[in-house]
Amino acid sequence: MSLYSEKVMDHFRHPRNVGIIEDADGVGEVGNAKCGDIMKMYIKVQDGILVDVKFETFGCGSAIASSSMATEMIKGQPISEALKLTNKAVTEALGGLPAYKLHCSVLAEQAVQAAILDYYKRNNIPYDPDEFKCALCAHEHDHTADDGDEA
Amino acid sequence: MFVYADHAATTKILPCALEAYNQTAWAFYGNPSSLHTEGQRAKEVLEKSRGEIAAVLNADPREIYFTSGGSEADNQAILSAAYAGAKKGKRKLISTAIEHHAVLHTLEKLQKEGFEVVLLPVGHEGIVKAEDVRDAIDENTALVSVMLANNEIGTLQPVEEIGKICREKGVLFHTDAVQAVGHIPVDVQSIGCDYLALSAHKFGGPKGVGVLYAKRGAPLSVLIAGGAQERGKRAGTEDLPAIAAMAAALKASVADMGTSSALLKKLQTKLIFGLSRIPHSSLNGDRERRLPGNVSFCFEGCEGEALLLYLDDEGICASSGSACTSGSLDPSHVLLAIGRVHDVAHGSLRLTLGPENTEADVDYLLEKIPEVVEKVRSFSPVWRDLREGKRQFIL
Numbered sequence: 236m237s238l239y240s241e242k243v244m245d246h247f248r249h250p251r252n253v254g255i256i257e258d259a260d261g262v263g264e265v266g267n268a269k270c271g272d273i274m275k276m277y278i279k280v281q282d283g284i285l286v287d288v289k290f291e292t293f294g295c296g297s298a299i300a301s302s303s304m305a306t307e308m309i310k311g312q313p314i315s316e317a318l319k320l321t322n323k324a325v326t327e328a329l330g331g332l333p334a335y336k337l338h339c340s341v342l343a344e345q346a347v348q349a350a351i352l353d354y355y356k357r358n359n360i361p362y363d364p365d366e367f368k369c370a371l372c373a374h375e376h377d378h379t380a381d382d383g384d385e386a
Numbered sequence: 387m388f389v390y391a392d393h394a395a396t397t398k399i400l401p402c403a404l405e406a407y408n409q410t411a412w413a414f415y416g417n418p419s420s421l422h423t424e425g426q427r428a429k430e431v432l433e434k435s436r437g438e439i440a441a442v443l444n445a446d447p448r449e450i451y452f453t454s455g456g457s458e459a460d461n462q463a464i465l466s467a468a469y470a471g472a473k474k475g476k477r478k479l480i481s482t483a484i485e486h487h488a489v490l491h492t493l494e495k496l497q498k499e500g501f502e503v504v505l506l507p508v509g510h511e512g513i514v515k516a517e518d519v520r521d522a523i524d525e526n527t528a529l530v531s532v533m534l535a536n537n538e539i540g541t542l543q544p545v546e547e548i549g550k551i552c553r554e555k556g557v558l559f560h561t562d563a564v565q566a567v568g569h570i571p572v573d574v575q576s577i578g579c580d581y582l583a584l585s586a587h588k589f590g591g592p593k594g595v596g597v598l599y600a601k602r603g604a605p606l607s608v609l610i611a612g613g614a615q616e617r618g619k620r621a622g623t624e625d626l627p628a629i630a631a632m633a634a635a636l637k638a639s640v641a642d643m644g645t646s647s648a649l650l651k652k653l654q655t656k657l658i659f660g661l662s663r664i665p666h667s668s669l670n671g672d673r674e675r676r677l678p679g680n681v682s683f684c685f686e687g688c689e690g691e692a693l694l695l696y697l698d699d700e701g702i703c704a705s706s707g708s709a710c711t712s713g714s715l716d717p718s719h720v721l722l723a724i725g726r727v728h729d730v731a732h733g734s735l736r737l738t739l740g741p742e743n744t745e746a747d748v749d750y751l752l753e754k755i756p757e758v759v760e761k762v763r764s765f766s767p768v769w770r771d772l773r774e775g776k777r778q779f780i781l
Binding site: 250 | 687688689690691692695699708717728729732765766767768769770
């Protein structure tokens with residue numbers, strides 16, 4: 236018996252694509268330590284394809300599993316496909332999450348978008364802000380006034 | 387290996403308590419309120435248990451009220467004192483920032499009803515100052531409620547001093563002794579409290595049963611109406627097997643207290659010393675004035691729930707005050723009250739040892755916990771930022 240599904244526990248125990256990419260083409264960080272969850276996503280892009288994805292997560296079991304699952308779902312995919320990744324898809328692939336943990340899968344979706352947005356910005360690639368609503372709001376959430384005081 | 391280090395959450399029932407439970411359930415099945423022989427035999431067990439528990443607490447048996455546990459006892463004590471105070475125009479309630487939610491949520495409810503609630507600070511050591519209690523008391527104060535020992539960080543509060551102050555000032559005093567009873571000596575006369583709450587499953591008794599000690603003459607209103615049980619103060623047919631088991635567990639715990647407490651202190655010292663060697667870690671709460679089995683730490687750069695789950699995989703049962711384990715975004719109010727910032731409070735680990743833990747258990751904890759902390763840190767972006775100097779270490 237466990238709080239989480241077997242799939243969640245598998246990704247938690249054996250997270251896929253853990254680590255950093257030193258020469259990443261895009262890096263996205265969402266969440267904040269104050270709330271207890273930070274996800275950092277690194278992507279390597281070749282010809283519009285995410286040839287490599289890595290993540291680091293400070294957070295609970297479902298946050299770690301969600302980020303691991305998200306990297307697995309987008310690795311090798313074209314950017315256009317990765318942008319379609321939703322928290323719902325991550326949750327379903329994990330065999331469900333407890334209701335109060337759903338925000339962890341939202342963070343995974345935001346982290347993917349934030350990394351791609353960073354890639355677009357670095358390369359001056361025009362983008363449709365509507366496609367990054369999730370990442371943009373996560374970005375604002377990052378810089379709450381009292382966050383800096385505690386660091 | 388399997389190490390249960392979560393005794394503050396609950397304990398395994400003691401063999402003597404289980405035996406008392408079974409024997410009572412089978413051989414004393416009568417309703418203590420019934421007039422016939424079976425009922426009166428059950429009544430005898432009820433009153434014998436009451437007497438035994440009263441003796442341990444140095445109370446009069448008439449001051450012992452059986453409840454469904456510590457939470458109910460806390461609720462009844464606080465509500466009784468508050469409503470009695472309100473009748474005299476006293477609507478101020480004084481407590482601390484580190485109380486159990488059974489106390490804090492009851493106070494919040496009263497606050498919504500118009501009571502003034504003052505939660506005193508506890509400093510970095512997690513101990514309220516008796517002088518602060520004295521200063522907070524005024525002519526409008528109906529009740530002071532201060533726990534005997536904290537459930538998360540184990541710190542012992544100066545309840546005897548506070549009890550003395552409350553008597554001087556003529557203010558009712560309640561203490562939540564759920565974590566203390568059965569583990570350290572608890573004497574209602576020397577504490578000088580009007581109310582005390584305890585829970586059986588924290589000292590080897592069954593779940594779902596506890597006691598409210600209410601001093602003779604202390605106001606007591608009814609939470610559960612519908613019968614004359616417990617001198618008309620708590621309706622419902624008594625859970626006699628659980629009550630008999632609670633009495634057995636309490637007697638056994640108190641009889642073994644000297645030896646088990648010495649052993650626990652030894653294990654605690656070793657565990658604290660060992661865990662302190664983990665870089666950027668810190669003990670929560672005062673080093674000396676704490677329950678003998680409690681070890682609570684914060685590890686910077688790692689999150690508590692992940693720690694617990696990996697430890698569980700290693701056969702270690704522990705607990706944490708991280709947000710994720712509480713189901714909210716805020717970490718434990720106790721850790722915040724002792725000045726831990728959110729980022730650090732999320733990385734807390736509570737180990738609470740019990741009499742059956744051995745030195746080998748502690749060695750195993752000291753082998754596995756540093757490994758698991760390192761593992762969680764290895765993929766933590768917070769830890770990376772700390773190491774790379776992009777974020778400043780707090781611990």
